[in-house]
Amino acid sequence: MYSPFNFLFGWLSNDLAIDLGTANTVLYVKGKGIVLREPSVVAVRQDGRMNKVLAVGQEAKLMLGKTPGNISAIRPIKDGVIADFEVTEAMLRYFIKKVHNRRTLVHPRIIISVPSGITQVEKRAVKESAESAGAREVYLIEEPMAAAIGADLPITEPTANMIIDIGGGTTEVAVISLAGIVYAKSVRVAGDKMDEAILQYIKRKHNLAIGERTAELIKTTIGNVMPEEPYETMDIKGRDLVSGVPKTITVGADEIQSAIAEQVDVIVEAVRVALELTPPELAADIVDQGIVLTGGGALLKNLDKCLKEETGMPIIVADDPLSSVVLGSGKALDNIEILKEVCID
């Protein structure tokens, strides 16, 4: 409900929602909406024992695979969890400062989304890195819950809300009812594993070495789970593994489909298992209301069609799948009642 106090509080507040993703970090400021979206990459130079941060986000991503010996472009989040604590903290500190116009005295309340079913140790790492980066209070929310709120599903109703969130590191499949998670499964197969599979395929089939950025570009350009003839093609550059010199080849969408088939199967299987384990009354709701697809992986061409064919359920791609998680976390932050119900310890 609108109130001048809420308005004023929202305006003065520095509270943040953060989707600390394997591929992208997205920040939402209370009262303003999404204010930052950058790749979760940090370029670090090793000076003896000290590490110096050279670049963060987009600038650092451009350096992936192109750095000289003493500089490394690090992705500190792996499979949805913190793999490098120090670098994650430096990245968070940089992003928080950036959205608060480099004011260092700001100590916001922060809500961060985490994969469902992560360990206590992994949760503590997220909380501590946010605290070290300047947070006053840290709340955690499970990604599928945040994605469901962000996709405007009626999570507090006694009805099944089924969500599939496909990110860079994890695919989360969950059924939510009455603001609680009835079923959740997180599998560590998502966009990154598809990129890796494309990279290996090009190496094996075409004797061409490519980097992970090129592999991702192939996926987002001609990646298609059910391509049709005439197949889309793309010219890609890499290093010929036989002659050792740079070379350009043409790949087709049919090839990329077979390269990522194993990863797509894992996702389909996770959804099938979730449907099998959902209590019958809730399963009936899913038949009526369908399953909502979020995360960057939802943009993979025809994945929705393939999931529909494999499960027989209606599949709805969220309006802005790359933002669902952070928008949901932001909504929770805006509403204390929801925040109390959906946050985890």
Ligand SMILES: Nc1ncnc2c1ncn2[C@@H]1O[C@H](COP(=O)(O)OP(=O)(O)OP(=O)(O)O)[C@@H](O)[C@H]1O
């Ligand atoms: N058009 C597209 N087609 C296929 N994949 C895409 C497309 N656009 C983005 N992606 C993929 O989506 C993934 C990133 O999605 P998202 O930002 O939701 O993940 P994340 O939140 O960083 O990861 P996680 O939730 O696993 O920690 C990347 O693997 C990216 O390549």
